[in-house]
Structures are given as C-alpha cells and as structure tokens.
Amino acid sequence: MSRYDATSVEKKWQDAWETAGTFAAKRDVSKPKYYVLEMFPYPSGRIHMGHVRNYTMGDVIARYKLATGHNVLHPMGWDAFGMPAENAAMASGGHPKDWTYQNIADMKAQMKPMGWSLDWTREFATCDPEYYGQQQSMFIDFLEKGLVYRKNAVVNWDPVDMTVLANEQVIDGKGWRSGAPVERRELTQWFFKISDYSEELLEAIDSLDNWPARVKLMQSNWIGKSRGLQFAFSLIDGPDGQDRIEVYTTRPDTLLGASFIGISPDHPLARRLEIENPDVAAFNDECRRMGTSEEDLEKAEKRGLDTGLRVRHPFDTAWELPVYIANFILMDYGTGAIFGCPAHDQRDLDFARKYGLPVIDTFVAAENGAPVETEAFVPPKTDVVKWVRGFAWDENATGEQAIDAAIAFCESKGVGFGVTKYRLRDWGLSRQRYWGCPIPVVHCEACGVVPVKKESLPIRLPDDVTFDKPGNPLDRHPTWRNCTCPVCGNPALRETDTMDTFVDSSWYYARFTAPDAETPTSLPDADYWMNVDQYIGGIEHAILHLLYSRFFARAMHICGHLPEKAIEPFDALFTQGMVTHEIYVTRDENDRPVYHLPEHVEWTESGARLGATGQPVEVIPSAKMSKSKKNVVDPVNIIRDYGADTARWFVLSDSPPERDVEWTASGAEAAFKHLSRIWRLATDIAAADGSGQGDADLLRAMHKTIHDVTLGVESFGFNAAIAKLYAFTNTLAKSTAGAAAKRQAMVTLAQLMAPMTPHLSEEIWALLGQKGLIAEASWPAADPAQLVEDSVTLPIQVNGKRRSEITVAKDMPKEEVEKLVLEDDAVKRALEQGALKKLIVVPGRIVNVVI
C-alpha cells in the first residue's frame, strides 16, 4: 500500500493545472460565464486562517461551477495601500513600497500551495501605478460630473506628533505613540457626494435578492431615512442680530413637551459665542478633545452648558426655552441643533435631570398611563397612546398618526415644513498620508483647485521619502509638491492628500475584467464578465465597503466605465463568519496593552505564560483575528505538516460557513486522518476485482450522496456536505459490493470531494484510470429514480412525545396509516389513560395522537 505524500502530490497537480491553463479565464460566449470573487487581501505578509477559509469557500464554488459547464472568472489581487506599510517604515526604516511588494511576494508564495483555482494572470495590486493611475483618471471624471467636492471636516489631531490620527490610533482620547490628548481639528477635505444617492441606494436594496437579509437591514439602517419636521425657534437677543435656530426633529408630535434647545459645539452659534464668552470657549474646547467617532460621542457622559440665551416656543411666544451647547449633538446630522423632550427620550431625560430642566409628558400609556419619573416613555411609534399635550389629532392615536398630523398642522400654521432626511453622510476620502493614491489636482493661486491633465497620469508617488518625522512626507517633499498649473502654467502646489483605501477597493472587481486596459475598464470585457455572480467576504464589510462599492459602480456607470446592468455589482453575496482566536496581552510600564502571538504563549499549570520570559499573560476571550491584536495563526504550518487538502477540508468541515469559527489545532489531525483513510480505501478498491453483494444499495447511497452534496455546495452548506461525504465514506468502506460498483462509487466520491480536496481527488482519479483532469471533468448527476424510497418510518407521538414508530409504504393512504397507528401497542396503552381527542397524520413525516 502506497503512502499518500501530500507535498509532492499537491505540487504535481498544481503544475498540471498550470500547464493545462485550467483556470485562466477567457471570454467565450458559447458558455455561461460565472464570476466568483472573494474580497482581496491586505498584503500583511502572512496568510492566516481567515484567508484560508475565505478563499477555500470561493474555490469550492469556482471549481463546482467549472464542473457544471461554466466559463469561470476567479481572480486575485492585493488591497495594497494603507497605514500598516507606513507604520512599518516608521518602526524599522525601509520604504512602504518595498515592504508592500515584499509582503505580496511572500504571501503569494504562501497562497500558491493552497491549490486555489485562481487566475493569477489577472493579478494586480492597488499600489501599482497602472491601477491607481486609472483611479486618478476616474477621480477627474467624477470631478467633472460633480460627484466630488471639498468642504471642512474634523480630524483627530495629535498636537505632539503634529499629525492626523486614525480612529484606531486614538486610545482613550490619547495619541497611540505620543500619549498626548487628541484634539479635533478642522481641515478642508475631499468628499464623494454619496448622499445624493441615499434614496437610490436605499431603494435598490430591495433588488438584492441574493444578499443576506441582515446585511441589507444594516445598510438600510445606515442610510437611515427619516421623515421629520424642520422649523426654527426664534432666538431672543442673539449675537450679531442672529434671530433663529433651525431644528430638525423626527418627533414633532412631542413639540409641546420641549424643555430645552441643544446645539452642537461646532454649531455656528456656539462658535460665535466662544469668541467673547470664556466659559463657552472652555466648554467647546473640552468637547473638541473628544474623539471624532460616533461611538465616542455616544458613550461619553452627556454634558451641556447653558449659553444664557433663550428661544421662544413657536406655539406659545410667552414660553421661553434655554439654549444649551451639548456634547452629544452631531453637526453632521440634521441642522446640528435639536429640541429636547425629556419625557420621551432617555438621553434628554438624563440631561434634564442633570441640569434641573422640566419634564413635560405629551402622552402616556393608553391604559394606566403614569407620568414619567426616572425612565423616559418611548413606546413603538405604532402603539396607540393617550395624548395629554397633543395638538391637531385625537386623544388616542399612534405616534405615527401624531407625527403626520403634527407636520401637516405645523405646515398649515407656517411653522416649518416636513422634510425627509438621511443619516448617510458624504464620503470623506482625503487622507493626510503618503501610502495611498495621490489625489490628482493642483492648487494654483490664480486658477484655484484644478485637476491635472489626464495625459500626465499617473501622478506617481515619489520614492525618495523618509519616515523619520511624523506627518505626511508629501507635504515636505521639495520637488514633488512644487509643480506648474495645468491651466495657466504658473507655479502651483500639488495636492498632498491621498485617497482613502476604500476607494481602491470600490472598483477592483471591475478592473479584474480587464486588468491591462488603458482605460479604467474595457466595456466589452466589463459587459461580458460583470456582474460578480458570487461575492464572498467577511461580515465586517457589511456596511462601508459594500455601500461604497455600490455607489462607485453607479458613479462609474455615469462616467461610462461600466454598463448600466453593473450598478449593483454583486449579484449574490455571502458573508462568511470570522476566524477567531483568544488574545494574549501583557502591559507595558505605562499600563498600555502589549499583544503576543499564540505561538509565543505556553500553557502551564498556573496558566498562560510567555514562552521566552515566563511572564504571565492575560487571556482575553476569542475575537476576530487581527494583526493589531496578534491573535493570528499561521496556516503555513498546517500545509507543511499535512498538506493543503487537509487545511482546506478542515476549514470547511468544522463550522457552518456564515458563523464564526474558533481556530483549534485538534481538527487538523482529524482531517488528515480522514483523507489518509480515503486514499487507503482508493488504493484497496483500485487493486480489487470480482463481484460481491449489495451493488444496488451502494449505488443508491451514491446517488443520494451526489444529491445531498450538490445541494450542500450550492447553498453554502459546506460543513453539511462534508458530513454527507463522511457518511458515504463509511458506507463505501463497509460495503460488500463488487469491484465495479466500488470503483464507480470511489470515482464519484473523488469527484464530489474535488472542489474541496482537489489534489487528492486528482490522484484518485488517475489511480482509478480516469482520463484527463478531474478539475475539467463534468459534475456527476444524481439519478432521480435512485432517490425515491419505497417505505418510510413514521414516528408516533402521544401528546407531542415520541412513543413508538411504524414503517409503512411511502404512499400509504392516511386512513390506513391511522388504522395501523391505533393498533400500535404504545398507542393502545396510552388510550387506556384517556379518550382520543385528535389524530394527526402528516404523510411521510409524523403521527401525533392527542389524548
């Protein structure tokens, strides 16, 4: 018996596929096309189990589609711009470009042995000038179409390092390197007008039939359409004659429960007041020291400052309300000002209690309604409530009815107007960093902000930069920054902001259809290959990446780079669960966390310790594997010890694909043993001859397995499909059938396993004398006649509890089943305890005797 040597076998078949060009995609209108895409990786330098899981799932689909007669496109590339490359350059010298391309080479070398059916001829990295030059070209197109503009926006500013920080780099309000308290600073930045498409992006969600419902729900909520009332409070004695504060509210029905006005610290009025009021200036300063993320604002203690200003209530001009500056109000949403109704909003209630403001009920529960004390009364808008301070509707009405009536009433009185607003904000794409796609504009004193000419693209990143000083090296680059104006030819300054890396990943799927085109896309290729038939990636991209891609595809269509059918670029989406792992952490002298790789941690009787120093390690429960937390596991070791097929089989078998999987070492050994067993079984069968008993049973089981596995693969039930393959392997191993039947069963088993364990399957295919490559063979078909069972076992329940069972012909009429059931001993015994109330027979399923 020959031993299965994964390393040499796998290399052999990978070479065979490459020689045959099995996975190089070419346009071919004679076959249905199938574009399968997994989210491309960031080139960290090492592949991890998350990649293995993601790309193996896509590979199963790609190989299955190839076997079912499709022309498959299955490309791979690199999401190669981003902060880690600059961080590496700062930490250890070197250049982001060298670091990135070296990582790509390293990672590709780790990916190749996995045997994924990728078309490497289409590979590109987003940091290739050929790619980002086309992106710059599209930026100029977008500019012409009015899809890009500039406005002020706040960033996290590290006053010691004099640099802009990402949210991730702000830890407890302090810069991650300097430890200095972070400030909010306003900069002029570039934005995509995604908000113009709020309604369209929202409506089109309905057409995404093959997207997970939860992703669609998350996107809907993110876009956040709301109907409300916009109106103004008149301001008493405002500065510079300012006489009104514009407010947007989704609950105009609670207008008579207002007790204060809140404005954002960034509101123009707040900014005006801080000029001469030191208290306001101090308070605003403090607010500006908070992080810029919504999470930071929402989690922070709700605080406010009474400006001393008062406004009049629109329905009662004698009623004056105080104006507070409040730290939880976003300038970016609505008008940057709200009215607070403490009785019906918990945040407003907390605020009112803290500052001694009145709590005015506008409605109470329809039955036993009591005034609000410590908890705001916030029933669903569809509940009928009893109105105690309503206007323009009945005493008993739902929130929805009251809101509609309030808007109509206010409009009729000339107090504001109904408006629809969206939570979705424009996409800020400016980054004050080097390692990104340069924004192709120049700043000219005479001509203003002007795009560069397309013939001078790509605007390449200069190579001669250093990272010994914080901040953006482009800002201080002597020759790169200075240029001439493309309009007037006078000296001008290049834009030094680069693009958000989400821009890079918002159109790579389109570029894969023609990676060498002289324009961003080639329409005949885009038309043939688009849309992506199956997109696969992590749930963590449910909102931003996918929403930005949907917007970008529309913008590309407007500029003629994609056909109209591609404005929703992903026909089907599958969000795989993440691979998680425990996190190991110690603290440095400043009590900041220091993370450690699992391979550096040892388990002793007294707990987890660092292998090198014996220092105790705090173990944090499993979370998403991430480079920054170092809770990553290296699949290269599994490939080395067991081979790629084992790694592939293992990541597919252990968990349902949409769910998180915690990485464990034990499964790998089991997968390897099973594949070895199949190889032994195949060699035994190859050597056997003669006839036996039970051929029909074996073939029946085989057809059932074809059916189940096909269904499993098509519905992303990979773990369930693998369980069926285990079961069929057991059946085959125990079968006493003749050699011919066993060979047929073994060949079929190899084919059904081929999308998952392609190398082993090729080896078995060849061993059993099949012609050509299994990768190019047609998927086996289940014979429907073999799937029909002639008899069925029905469980018999008594009052919902299983008590017995009967085996009957599949098509036995209900009446006969009932007769048999009543003769059953367990049923007879039960009937002695009480009279028969009901007899439920679900044909082919179950019988329930109700007593």
Place this chain on the structure above:
RNA sequence: GCCCGAGUGGCGGAAUGGUAGACGCAGGGGAUUCAAAAUCCCCCGCCUUCACGGGUGUGAGAGUUCGAAUCUCUCCUCGGGCACCA
C-alpha cells in the same frame, strides 16, 4: 450608547414547525500486536433503572401550536459595525 447577529452534550456542530444531538473531535471498552504506533469494531446528553423503560433537556422566563432548537415578546451573555483598521 445606537444598529446587526449568535447562544444546542466535555468540544465543533446537525436538524428552519414534525423522532433533538447527524457527522466529526475528545473520552471509555474491545480486536490486532511480543509491545507500541497505525488501523478496525462497539459504547457515549443528563438523572433514574439489573434490564425493558421512565423523567428531563437546545442561554433564562413567558406565549402561540396537536407539536417549538426553529415562530412571538421580555431579559442575560458573547461577537460584528459605528463613517481615518482593512
């Protein structure tokens, strides 16, 4: 804080209104072996029973149903996202 998910034996999980625990891991027993490894066979939720069987059981609590892991509501725990991590 807000939005979205998930929770089933010792462990990963199966079952999407119809026999809860398929399949795998770990564990126990046996065969083979001088012995071991490897391999093969059997057992395996918990309580109770010599056994047959009975009771109980899908994070907690309620509800709908002849029947609920599955549907509804409330709560708890864990995870993802929150616009400059990718």
